[in-house]
Amino acid sequence: MKLITxxxxxxxxxxxxxxxxxxxxVFPELATSSRALAMGNAYLNKADDAAAAWYNPAGLGSVRGxxxxxxxxxxxxxxxxxNIATGGDxxxxxxxxxxxxxxxxxxxxxxxxxxxxxxxxxxxxxxxTTRYFTIGYLYSKRTKATIGLQSGAQFEYADRRDHGPYMxxxxxxxxxxxxxxxxxxxxxxxxxxxxxxxxxxIELSDDQYAKGSALVITSGLRLTFPVAxxxxxxxxxxNSAQSSFSSIRxxxxxxxxxxxxxxxxSLTPQIGNSTRVHFEVNYKDISSKYPDVSSTRRxxxxxxxxxxxxxxxxxxxxxxxxxxxxxxRTKKIKMDLTTYAVDTTSNEFRGEEDRRFVxxxxxxx
Numbered sequence: 001m002k003l004i005t006x007x008x009x010x011x012x013x014x015x016x017x018x019x020x021x022x023x024x025x026v027f028p029e030l031a032t033s034s035r036a037l038a039m040g041n042a043y044l045n046k047a048d049d050a051a052a053a054w055y056n057p058a059g060l061g062s063v064r065g066x067x068x069x070x071x072x073x074x075x076x077x078x079x080x081x082x083n084i085a086t087g088g089d090x091x092x093x094x095x096x097x098x099x100x101x102x103x104x105x106x107x108x109x110x111x112x113x114x115x116x117x118x119x120x121x122x123x124x125x126x127x128x129t130t131r132y133f134t135i136g137y138l139y140s141k142r143t144k145a146t147i148g149l150q151s152g153a154q155f156e157y158a159d160r161r162d163h164g165p166y167m168x169x170x171x172x173x174x175x176x177x178x179x180x181x182x183x184x185x186x187x188x189x190x191x192x193x194x195x196x197x198x199x200x201x202i203e204l205s206d207d208q209y210a211k212g213s214a215l216v217i218t219s220g221l222r223l224t225f226p227v228a229x230x231x232x233x234x235x236x237x238x239n240s241a242q243s244s245f246s247s248i249r250x251x252x253x254x255x256x257x258x259x260x261x262x263x264x265x266s267l268t269p270q271i272g273n274s275t276r277v278h279f280e281v282n283y284k285d286i287s288s289k290y291p292d293v294s295s296t297r298r299x300x301x302x303x304x305x306x307x308x309x310x311x312x313x314x315x316x317x318x319x320x321x322x323x324x325x326x327x328x329r330t331k332k333i334k335m336d337l338t339t340y341a342v343d344t345t346s347n348e349f350r351g352e353e354d355r356r357f358v359x360x361x362x363x364x365x
Contacts, residue, residue, distance in 0.1 A: 025290035029054040034336040034360030038325025039302025040316025042282040044264030053168040056220035057181030060170035066130040076358040080116035084109040154195035182219040212245030212253035234264040258289040336360040
């Protein structure tokens with residue numbers, strides 16, 4: 001009996017350690033920024049663009065000029081997804097890439113690749129952003145899936161879709177030394193986390209998703225001392241009104257977005273006439289709403305070298321792994337290429353690496 005009990009516990013622990021879930025503890029933002037991810041997602045102080053609505057609305061007070069972003073999109077995939085989508089014959093490449101964007105297509109591709117994790121995320125955020133104000137619409141789709149290596153392993157999946165209108169405001173006091181801001185999104189979420197037979201077509205109906213809506217508020221503050229290198233402190237409060245989702249049919253309401261608090265510190269020295277370097281450290285979830293995630297994983301750090309506000313070079317460290325990227329910004333286009341990684345284990349520091357690749361592109365005027 002002791003042997004049987006031990007085997008059962010071992011199986012349960014093994015399955016739990018490989019369960020699919022989203023990395024909301026270290027990456028709690030409803031819409032991530034490719035620029036921020038290149039900096040290890042340490043972006044509370046640097047946020048000076050439309051992404052401030054999600055990272056720290058106080059950053060809207062640092063936006064330069066007015067921008068109407070018509071096609072503002074973000075696409076990312078991971079090494080596992082790229083391996084299964086680009087494997088096989090060259091003639092199958094286009095079909096596999098298309099297939100890998102659906103949940104059942106991902107299942108079909110993964111049957112022959114057990115042990116890999118497939119991840120995709122796409123979001124579109126058309127918006128109008130100016131100093132002190134932003135308004136737009138969020139559409140975000142995220143999918144993660146895997147099939148374990150053990151005999152009889154199931155196809156595990158997590159599928160989430162968010163959308164809704166949002167708006168953010170900022171107030172700057174004492175000549176911009178203290179900035180306060182808040183953003184609100186009427187978020188409509190549809191989410192399914194489960195498992196199925198890897199050899200059977202999966203077609204989830206609306207009734208199999210948890211669905212709900214909530215008014216989610218993100219608030220923040222930023223304190224900048226007007227001395228050399230501009231030392232800056234900031235704090236962001238996610239779901240600061242502690243709103244819960246109202247149920248809309250389906251399997252019930254999605255889980256409540258946790259009221260996490262993030263803290264940040266940065267220095268931004270000027271180097272020459274046209275070059276700036278930004279160094280930043282963030283600590284995510286200071287109140288430990290995700291107690292299973294070790295504190296070492298919640299320390300993020302990043303830097304950005306800004307050349308003439310046109311070219312950007314970034315390095316970072318987040319969730320125990322390195323990140324980096326490059327960017328270019330003009331009046332009509334903004335493009336970023338980024339790589340970063342997350343830890344797929346439940347609480348370990350530098351456990352299993354999930355390496356991801358991101359393209360961010362925004363056009364407008």
